[in-house]
Amino acid sequence: MCGITIYLIHSENEGNMNYKSEILKSSKSIRHRGPDWSGIQILSPQLQDNGTDKSVLMAHERLAIVDPQSGGQPFVYQLIESKTGKMYNIVLCVNGEIYNYKD
Numbered sequence: 001m002c003g004i005t006i007y008l009i010h011s012e013n014e015g016n017m018n019y020k021s022e023i024l025k026s027s028k029s030i031r032h033r034g035p036d037w038s039g040i041q042i043l044s045p046q047l048q049d050n051g052t053d054k055s056v057l058m059a060h061e062r063l064a065i066v067d068p069q070s071g072g073q074p075f076v077y078q079l080i081e082s083k084t085g086k087m088y089n090i091v092l093c094v095n096g097e098i099y100n101y102k103d
Contacts, residue, residue: 002073002095003061004029010054020055027059032063041074041091060093 005027014052020042027038043056060073077090 001033002063003027003033004093004095005030005059006093007057008054009057012046019055023059027061029041034063037062039073041076042090043089045061056091058091060094084087 005023007019007023007026018041021039027040031038038059038061040057040059043058058074064071073093075092075094076085077092079088079090081088
């Protein structure tokens with residue numbers, strides 16, 4: 001069983017504390033669920049939702065039952081929009097297996 005921690009921070013709260021250390025502390029508290037590997041991803045620039053800036057932090061504690069040599073998370077896929085050339089990161093934390101990932 002893996003452990004996933006996600007923080008969604010609104011811009012008005014961003015300067016109030018060190019969120020990276022907070023999510024690492026939260027993730028460490030569930031490390032017993034996935035003691036084989038730890039990963040963190042901080043998504044920046046911020047997301048837009050009704051004009052409010054948000055930052056997203058994701059942490060993953062992995063229990064390596066399948067494919068112990070690879071499979072570190074969060075998974076990050078970079079997508080470039082063909083019309084504008086703008087690059088986006090698609091980030092995924094999952095507890096399970098993705099069977100059709102090549103499709």
